[in-house]
Amino acid sequence: MRWSQTLIPTMKENPSDAEIPSHRLMIRAGLIRQLMAGAYTYLPLGWKSIRKAEAIIREEMDRAGAVELHMPALQPIELFERTGRREAFGNVLINFPIRRGNQEGQYALGPTHEEVITDLVSKLVSSYRQLPFTMYQIQTKFRNEERPRFGVLRTSEFQMKDAYSFSATVEQLDTAYDAMYDAYCRIFARCGLEYLPVEAESGPIGGDASHEFMIPSGNGEDSIFRCPSCQYAANMERADTGRAANITEVADADMQALEEVATPKAGTIDQVTKSMGCDATDLIKTLIYDVDGETVAVLLRGDHEANEGKIRRALDANSVELADNATIEEVTGAPVGFAGPKGLSIKMIADHDVPSVNPAVIGANKADAHFKNVYLGRDYELPTDAVGKPVTHDLRNAEPGDGCPKCEGTLERVHGIEVGHVFKLGTKYSESLDANFADEKEQRHPIIMGCYGIGVNRIIAGIAETRHDDNGIDWPLSLAPFEVDIIPLKVDDEEVMQAAESLYDSLKSQGVDVILDDRPARPGVKFKDSELIGFPLRVVIGGRGLAEGNMEVKWRSDEEPTMIPVAEVEVRVLEMLVDKRAEEAGQVP
C-alpha cells in the first residue's frame, strides 16, 4: 500500500475525550474514529489489524477441529423468550418491531448466538452418531451497554468469535472444552498478548467449568485474584477466600457486658463506625436476602462484600436477591440498616470470618440502635457441626491479602481486560430449545453444550493498552497493520524514490505486508508517524545512505538502525521477518 493512496489520519495531540492509552493511541495512530458513544469506525489500518487477529483465530479454530459457519445477526425475539434470556438480558438486548406487510414481528440483534445455533442444531441433529462437533463464527455482536466506556474496550457493537460445542457425553464436552482452552492459549500467544486464564463462575455444571482469558492491565474492568506462589488465578466472583471458620475464642470470664448504643440515623457501615468510633472490621453486618422465596440472613464482617453467587451455591439455591425493604422491616422489626443476628428468628448463614469478630458490633433490630460487646455463643448462635464448632461458608468477595485456597500463599489483586471466555454450558439451552439426541439405546437426552467467545476488538485494544511506549504502539509482527514501513526521505529525489519503489515492489511480490510512505513530508513527520502507528520494521532510504550504497533497517524496538548494502536489503529484510516470526511462534504453547 502506498501511504498517499490510503487514509491514515494520525494526530499529534491527544484527543480530549480519550483517557486510557489504548483509546488515545488508537485514535492518534489513525486506527479508529468514534461515531457515537460505544460505536467506532475501524479505519483502514485498524481494520487490517482486526482482520489479522481474525485470521489467527480462524487458523487456530480450524486446527482445533472447529468448523466455521455464519448465522444472522437479526433474530426473532421468540428464541430469547424460550430460553428466558429476553428478561435476563433486559435492556442490553437490542430489539425492535419490524413491519412486513400487515404483520409486525419483534426482532433482536444478536448479543451472542446460543439461541440461534441451538435452534439450528435441534433441527439438524437427532442421533449420538452425529456428535460431537464444534462450530464457530466471527461476526458483529450487539449489546446495548448501559454505559459504554474506555474507548474500544466496552462498546455496544463489536466483533466476536463465538464457538459452540455439542456433545453426547460429559467426556466429549471436556474434550471439546480442553481443545478450545488450548486453542485460546495459542491464539493469545500468537497475538503477542500476555494473558492469564482465570477460573470463573462455573454455573450449572460445577467444578472447573469456566475460564476467562484476561490481559493483566491497570485499566482493565475486571478484578482478578491470583497467587504469586502457585498457578491459582480466579476472577472476583469466583475466587475462594478460605475453607474454614476463622474463630476468635473468648473465655466467658473475659466477656464484657452487652451494651445497647444509640446510633441515630446510622444505617450504613460507614455511619456506624463514625458514630461508635469503631472499625468496619469490628462489625458484623446482617444482610437480608430472598433465597428462592425464603428470607435468609447472611452475616458478614463489616468490611466485606457479599457474593451472591457464593450464597447461592452455599444454599444450593436458584435465585438470590436482596429482600425488599418491607420484608426487612417485617423480619427485623427495624428499618433497613439496623439488622443484627441477636434475636433474629429466620435462617442465618455466616461467612468464615464472622466468628473472628468477637466481640462484635451488630444492629439491634431496632431503629437507631446497635449492640456492642456481642459474643458468639452468649448473644447469638450460629448453626454448629457434630463437635459444636460453628458452621460457616465462603460468602464474600475475595480481597487482597486473603489466603490462597490452593497453597500457603496470599492472594493479590490485579486488573484485567477480558478477551476470551470458555464455558461448559451443560444443557440449559438444549433443554429450553429441545435440542435432543437419541443414544444407542434410543433414549433421548438434551445435547451437552459448551460456548467459547473471543472479543476480537479487545485483542487490538489490549495490544495498544499493554504494548506501547511514549512514542506509540509496539505491535507484534503478527497483528501490525503493516509489517514493513519503507520511508524514502525525499520523494522528489529520483534516485531515492526509484530505490524505494523497487524495494517496495519486490517485498510486496514476496508476500510481505509493506507500506511505502510516499508522502512529500519531512523526515521527522514520517519517523514520528511510523513509531506512533508502530510498524515493526522500518527501512529508511535517503540520499546520504544511498551515496554510501546503504539503506537503513531498524526494528521499532531497536535503539539504532543497521546499515545494509542496497543489494542485500531485500534478502535481509525477508530473513529478519522470518526470524521474527519464528521468535513470536516460539512464545506459543
Added chain:
RNA sequence: CGGGAUGUAGCGCAGCUUGGUAGCGCGCUUCACUGGGGGUGAAGAGGUCGCAGGUUCAAAUCCUGUCAUCCCGACCA
C-alpha cells in the same frame, strides 16, 4: 439510573467572571526557501460559539430547558 465535568474551525484550547466586530497553536490551500526526528517566511480558506427558548438596543458571554460526549458509581447473560 445516581454523582461530576465538558461542548467555540478538522484537532487541542483561550475568550464567558464584568454582554458590544470570534481569537491562538497545530493541521489545511498557494508560493518561496529548507530537506535525516512533528521546519521557516509570506499570503489565504475554514466557525449560525451543541440545539431551542428567554432577558436585552445588543448574547459565545446572563437565565431556563434540552441534546451530546467524557469520568466515577450502579449494571454488565
